Amino acid sequence: MSQEMKVLGVYSQNIKTRIGAGTTSQKSDHKTYHYVIRVGYSKYHVQPLNEQDIPSGMITVISEKDFIAQFSPELYYYQRKTLPALKTLQAKISKGEEAFEKGKLDDAEHAFAGALLLDPDNPKANLGMGTVQCTKENFDKLTEIIQVLLNLDAVFLEEQRQEFNLFAIVLRKSKRYNEALTFYKKALEIYPNDENLHFNIARAYFDTDNSEEALSHINKALDINPELESATLFQKYLLKKKKKKPATAVKNKKQSIQTPQKRK
Incomplete structure (x- = not known):
């Protein structure tokens, strides 16, 4: 690749999709x-x-x-489904390679067919390799593809975290805050101790008027890195805003009590 x-x-x-028509139609996901x-x-x-x-x-x-x-x-x-399935596929490839090296071409072809034809009910289904043929060339190509598909190391996870974070930033700038939070949280699953992710999540929550969750993630960011200046400033702002809210509510309540009711 x-x-x-x-x-x-x-x-x-x-x-x-929508099933049926008129008043009896139902939505289906x-x-x-x-x-x-x-x-x-x-x-x-x-x-x-x-x-x-x-x-x-x-x-x-x-x-x-x-x-x-x-x-x-x-x-x-x-991790839980595709990766184990790919490892099973890799075992079939190894079996075919072993038979090929021993000169057992019929056994090798059978093993290659089992690996290449991933969907027995649909012979044309494959890994995007075009028309499937049980040849050594296709076997080598499949081996190369499987090695990429099985790539689940620290570098791969870090790349995923970066992708999730970038997608989330694009969504937040587009004011699609809930979708942004989905990607941020996926990135956080990979690295829960990333102070920048917690900071970005706090900003997304703030944009949805959820100051409590915003403050929670800012606090986590500062627990991880107390020197994060942007988080410190944001925390001060959120705490100041939090203090103002109860005072405003009490003031409005007093005004409501003092305002005389009009007689009917």
């Missing part, structure tokens, strides 16, 4: 899962997962704007 390609893992998409690779800086290759939770079938290329709007990260889905 090109060095310009970056594995982002598994993302989900909610598809809303269906979640689908996809394996995602970013190509360059603005194109995303999205490939559905099959029943075995392995990337299979047609790859769709979409823009960054559409990708952020339509897809949500599924970090643990990749």
